[in-house]
Amino acid sequence: MHVFRGLNHRQLADCCALTIGNFDGVHRGHQAMLALLRSEAQHRGIASAVLTFEPHPRDHFARLAGTPERAPARIATLRDKLTELDRCGIDQVVVLPFDSRLAALTPRQFVDQVLVHGLGSRYVLVGDDFRFGAKRQGDYASLDAMGAQLGFDVARMMSYEVHGLRVSSSAVREALAAGEMARAEALLGRPYSVSGRVQHGQKLGRRLGSGFRTLNLRFPHPHPAAQGIFVVRTHGLGPLPVDGVASLGARPTVDDSGRMLLEVHCLSWPESLGIEGGYGRLVRVELLHKLRDEARYDGLEALSAAIAADVAATRAWFATHAAERRQTPRDRI
Numbered sequence: 001m002h003v004f005r006g007l008n009h010r011q012l013a014d015c016c017a018l019t020i021g022n023f024d025g026v027h028r029g030h031q032a033m034l035a036l037l038r039s040e041a042q043h044r045g046i047a048s049a050v051l052t053f054e055p056h057p058r059d060h061f062a063r064l065a066g067t068p069e070r071a072p073a074r075i076a077t078l079r080d081k082l083t084e085l086d087r088c089g090i091d092q093v094v095v096l097p098f099d100s101r102l103a104a105l106t107p108r109q110f111v112d113q114v115l116v117h118g119l120g121s122r123y124v125l126v127g128d129d130f131r132f133g134a135k136r137q138g139d140y141a142s143l144d145a146m147g148a149q150l151g152f153d154v155a156r157m158m159s160y161e162v163h164g165l166r167v168s169s170s171a172v173r174e175a176l177a178a179g180e181m182a183r184a185e186a187l188l189g190r191p192y193s194v195s196g197r198v199q200h201g202q203k204l205g206r207r208l209g210s211g212f213r214t215l216n217l218r219f220p221h222p223h224p225a226a227q228g229i230f231v232v233r234t235h236g237l238g239p240l241p242v243d244g245v246a247s248l249g250a251r252p253t254v255d256d257s258g259r260m261l262l263e264v265h266c267l268s269w270p271e272s273l274g275i276e277g278g279y280g281r282l283v284r285v286e287l288l289h290k291l292r293d294e295a296r297y298d299g300l301e302a303l304s305a306a307i308a309a310d311v312a313a314t315r316a317w318f319a320t321h322a323a324e325r326r327q328t329p330r331d332r333i
Contacts, residue, residue, distance in 0.1 A: 015121070023050065026084035027167050027172055033125060038090070052095055124143065171187055194219060229245065229292050
């Protein structure tokens with residue numbers, strides 16, 4: 001899969017079958033849409049393409065209004081979104097910066113400049129609630145009319161449901177915020193996970209005398225959809241996944257910066273890695289079960305006791321669920 005930042009790239013396909021959206025989480029509804037897009041692209045002999053935006057348009061408008069807290073919580077990092085789009089077999093992804101210039105385009109300007117001249121769209125697939133252009137003035141009917149004038153087909157895919165419930169990024173966010181990881185997995189079609197490169201941290205695991213290794217991954221958005229303490233499984237440290245317990249959030253006891261971090265305490269450490277062997281590795285951390293919310297503690301001694309309790313709860317959870325969590329080919333990065 002080819003990834004392009006912006007539209008001015010010689011390697012972009014001359015024409016494509018396109019879908020447009022934020023694709024936060026790439027849930028089962030997105031996956032169904034992408035499968036249909038691929039089928040249409042193959043039938044027409046053209047590339048399948050996704051147009052997405054960074055930041056999320058609602059992030060942009062929330063900052064513009066001076067209310068950044070109203071931006072939606074983020075399910076996936078850009079890395080994870082692109083990884084899932086690649087797994088869905090998409091040929092190319094174009095990431096457009098969502099800024100004031102793009103937001104000001106009228107529906108017709110957006111179609112002319114982006115869909116036709118920028119991407120060479122021959123087929124455009126959208127969701128049933130699709131809106132576009134300044135003040136969200138454009139909709140499916142207007143896009144279909146412009147497609148008839150400008151020479152591209154337009155199709156609409158209705159909502160995707162699981163057990164009678166509409167699958168959406170909002171539904172995934174709600175499940176993650178509630179700590180309902182099984183419901184999130186049903187909506188996503190896979191365990192919820194966060195990936196990234198392991199960074200050096202404060203080496204607190206050594207200072208606390210915890211006896212197990214710690215991995216630190218940045219979550220580059222101020223509002224992760226999932227926050228708290230989780231039972232996790234980490235892939236990418238070796239041939240087998242490593243069980244652990246993780247904190248996803250701001251770590252209020254030891255850090256006042258507000259920076260979001262996924263801090264994973266591994267219950268066992270692959271001997272082949274040595275002491276420093278985890279740094280720089282690309283790993284994927286599955287969040288399997290929420291233990292509790294984050295809390296602020298009165299010093300490192302209280303924090304150490306809380307971690308010990310979380311480790312005991314994590315070992316008990318794995319002992320109960322071991323038979324349900326067998327490695328599959330998808331478990332590998």
